[in-house]
Every structure is written in C-alpha cells, then in structure tokens.
Amino acid sequence: MIQAISTLTCxxxxxxxxxxxxxxxxxxxxxxxxxxxxxxKESLRQMIELGCQLTEQESSVMFGQTVAELTDQQLDGLxxxxxxxxxxxxxxx
Numbered sequence: 001m002i003q004a005i006s007t008l009t010c011x012x013x014x015x016x017x018x019x020x021x022x023x024x025x026x027x028x029x030x031x032x033x034x035x036x037x038x039x040x041k042e043s044l045r046q047m048i049e050l051g052c053q054l055t056e057q058e059s060s061v062m063f064g065q066t067v068a069e070l071t072d073q074q075l076d077g078l079x080x081x082x083x084x085x086x087x088x089x090x091x092x093x
Contacts, residue, residue, distance in 0.1 A: 004052035005030070010067045011055070014075050047093060054091050061088045
C-alpha cells in the first residue's frame with residue numbers, strides 16, 4: 001500500500017503540477033481519495049492499488065527505475081504510453 005501511495009502521488013502531481021497554484025497533493029487530492037475510498041469501496045481501492053503496481057512494473061521495464069525516480073519527461077512518456085495502451089507488460093485491468 002505504501003508503494004501505491006508513492007506511485008499515486010507522483011502520478012497525480014504530474015497530472016496536476018504546481019504552477020501559480022499548489023500541485024494535486026498540496027491541494028488535498030490524496031486526502032480526498034483516502035476519504036472517498038473508505039469503507040465499502042474495497043474493490044475500487046484494490047483496482048487503484050493494482051493500477052499503481054502495474055504502472056511501477058511498466059516503469060521498471062521502460063526505464064529501469066521506479067515511478068518516483070523518473071524525470072518529468074520520462075513520467076510524461078510513461079503516462080502517455082499507458083493511455084495509448086502501448087504497454088510492454090501484461091495488464092490485467
């Protein structure tokens with residue numbers, strides 16, 4: 001779960017980066033997600049955790065690094081390839 005939080009933090013902060021306003025994490029997105037994924041949302045929480053695990057696997061194959069170690073440019077490339085379905089690993093979701 002800790003790895004999933006790290007991965008999710010990197011992803012949301014890249015999607016909503018800091019500019020003249022705070023990034024996603026500093027705007028409370030993780031707090032919101034934690035509340036939203038509370039009791040009764042176990043299957044959705046598991047799907048997000050699996051997505052984070054698969055994203056980490058993809059990052060490892062593409063770059064030999066964890067998501068947290070990627071540059072912004074590498075992370076953009078990873079996100080784009082996942083969006084386009086051009087993944088190098090087997091995705092089960």
